[in-house]
Amino acid sequence: MSKIKVSFRCQECGYVSLRWLGRCPDCQQWNSFVEETDTETETSVSRYFIQCKKEEPRSIKKIEKSKIIHLPTGIKEFDHILGGGVVPGSLILIGGPPGIGKSTLLLQVANKLAKIDFEEEQCLKKQEIVSFPFDGKCRTLYISGEESIQQTKLRAARLNVDAEKLFIVSETNLENIFDYFQKLKPSFVMIDSIQTIYKSVLSGIPGSVSQVRECTMELLRMAKNTNAAIFISGQVTKEGIIAGPRILEHMVDTVLYFEGESHLSCRILRVHKNRFGSTNEIGIFSMRDNGLVEVKDSTSFFLSKQPRKISGSTVVASLEGTRPLLIEIQVLVTTTSFSMPQRRTIGIDFNRLSLLLAVLEKRIGLSIGTKDIFVNAAGGIQVKEPAIDLGIAVAVVSSFKDIPCKMHMVVMGEVGLGGEIRAVNFIEKRIKEADKLGFKECIIPKDNLEGLKIKSKMKINAVDNVRDALNSCFN
Numbered sequence: 001m002s003k004i005k006v007s008f009r010c011q012e013c014g015y016v017s018l019r020w021l022g023r024c025p026d027c028q029q030w031n032s033f034v035e036e037t038d039t040e041t042e043t044s045v046s047r048y049f050i051q052c053k054k055e056e057p058r059s060i061k062k063i064e065k066s067k068i069i070h071l072p073t074g075i076k077e078f079d080h081i082l083g084g085g086v087v088p089g090s091l092i093l094i095g096g097p098p099g100i101g102k103s104t105l106l107l108q109v110a111n112k113l114a115k116i117d118f119e120e121e122q123c124l125k126k127q128e129i130v131s132f133p134f135d136g137k138c139r140t141l142y143i144s145g146e147e148s149i150q151q152t153k154l155r156a157a158r159l160n161v162d163a164e165k166l167f168i169v170s171e172t173n174l175e176n177i178f179d180y181f182q183k184l185k186p187s188f189v190m191i192d193s194i195q196t197i198y199k200s201v202l203s204g205i206p207g208s209v210s211q212v213r214e215c216t217m218e219l220l221r222m223a224k225n226t227n228a229a230i231f232i233s234g235q236v237t238k239e240g241i242i243a244g245p246r247i248l249e250h251m252v253d254t255v256l257y258f259e260g261e262s263h264l265s266c267r268i269l270r271v272h273k274n275r276f277g278s279t280n281e282i283g284i285f286s287m288r289d290n291g292l293v294e295v296k297d298s299t300s301f302f303l304s305k306q307p308r309k310i311s312g313s314t315v316v317a318s319l320e321g322t323r324p325l326l327i328e329i330q331v332l333v334t335t336t337s338f339s340m341p342q343r344r345t346i347g348i349d350f351n352r353l354s355l356l357l358a359v360l361e362k363r364i365g366l367s368i369g370t371k372d373i374f375v376n377a378a379g380g381i382q383v384k385e386p387a388i389d390l391g392i393a394v395a396v397v398s399s400f401k402d403i404p405c406k407m408h409m410v411v412m413g414e415v416g417l418g419g420e421i422r423a424v425n426f427i428e429k430r431i432k433e434a435d436k437l438g439f440k441e442c443i444i445p446k447d448n449l450e451g452l453k454i455k456s457k458m459k460i461n462a463v464d465n466v467r468d469a470l471n472s473c474f475n
Contacts, residue, residue: 093234113187143169146196147192193232335370342373359417415466
């Protein structure tokens with residue numbers, strides 16, 4: 001008989017301990033350890049349904065260079081963040097909190113992929129496309145582990161999903177999923193969600209670390225051996241990590257995270273990992289009654305309401321990947337009613353705000369140690385780029401002195417600890433975007449002025465430090 005092993009595994013990060021612990025020493029979560037039993041026979045390679053193809057080692061000079069093919073889905077924002085489209089044999093993870101739109105996006109993408117006619121694709125005529133597992137037809141299999149097929153049909157009717165080659169099944173057993181795959185031979189597979197899928201030979205419950213890890217590994221092998229593109233959705237905890245283990249991020253080819261608040265229509269799909277494209281891109285969607293709709297003019301979407309002439313409001317030029325965005329930064333500085341002043345941020349890094357406040361107090365002499373300060377990036381977007389530092393600093397001073405900034409002005413620049421303004425990258429893209437929307441004045445770092453080649457009617461003020469920037473921002 002095989003020897004039974006007992007261990008305790010953290011359900012948040014996958015840390016393994018030989019005894020139960022109240023707090024995980026890795027992710028610092030309380031009461032996250034669950035007892036798991038395993039056997040030596042279960043850990044053998046023979047349990048995998050799909051075996052990897054055995055290949056002999058070859059010299060890197062003798063390996064032919066293959067071209068990565070991206071098949072467009074028809075949803076431009078989704079194709080943009082994937083690097084041009086879906087790559088054959090890729091495993092894509094879409095994460096996000098409940099109700100953010102993961103299932104909606106998967107169903108809409110499945111509908112688009114099921115309507116693709118390979119014979120009409122230009123890349124097929126050039127014989128550049130890597131063979132998908134299809135026999136003249138492009139089938140898409142949507143596997144729902146959380147809804148019945150009737151419930152999925154109701155959602156599909158609301159989203160106008162009606163592709164004939166889209167097949168729906170409600171299943172959670174991994175062995176049955178492989179049977180469906182062998183019979184249908186789909187080119188694309190959607191699994192919603194990975195936390196509901198289980199493997200019968202394992203002792204853990206669905207959603208446990210062992211089940212999620214092993215099921216994802218099986219799906220990865222299936223994708224690589226058959227060239228089928230597989231999409232899986234994963235729930236995200238309140239701390240913002242994939243529920244189950246974070247090890248999923250290392251196994252898959254692409255990791256996409258949904259950002260946004262449930263009470264706002266804006267949905268940001270951000271790339272955290274992509275083996276076939278850039279990791280700095282974002283896709284912007286708007287949640288409507290008929291599903292997720294692409295936002296074509298992203299800057300106008302975030303500045304739908306032009307900032308009024310009030311104190312504590314500035315417009316900054318941020319860059320998400322290759323896309324410039326103009327975002328309104330709102331700051332409110334008030335006298336505290338408590339012994340300790342409050343600092344709150346929405347969409348802005350809290351540590352970055354603390355650094356900027358220290359610079360303003362030390363270099364400018366701004367007495368804000370006893371003030372409550374609230375900072376918000378309007379529109380529900382998360383901005384982490386240091387190029388918005390100067391805009392935040394200007395908004396803090398504007399709210400503190402209750403003096404509005406100049407109207408139709410854009411501010412950009414990174415603030416150093418000495419109060420100096422550092423250069424930002426892709427300055428021309430930012431200026432062009434501001435000029436296109438009718439802004440009349442732009443505050444940029446002085447270091448960016450050298451070599452700047454752009455024709456614009458905007459008034460460009462180059463500043464060297466925070467004090468000069470403040471003098472240029474107020475009438």
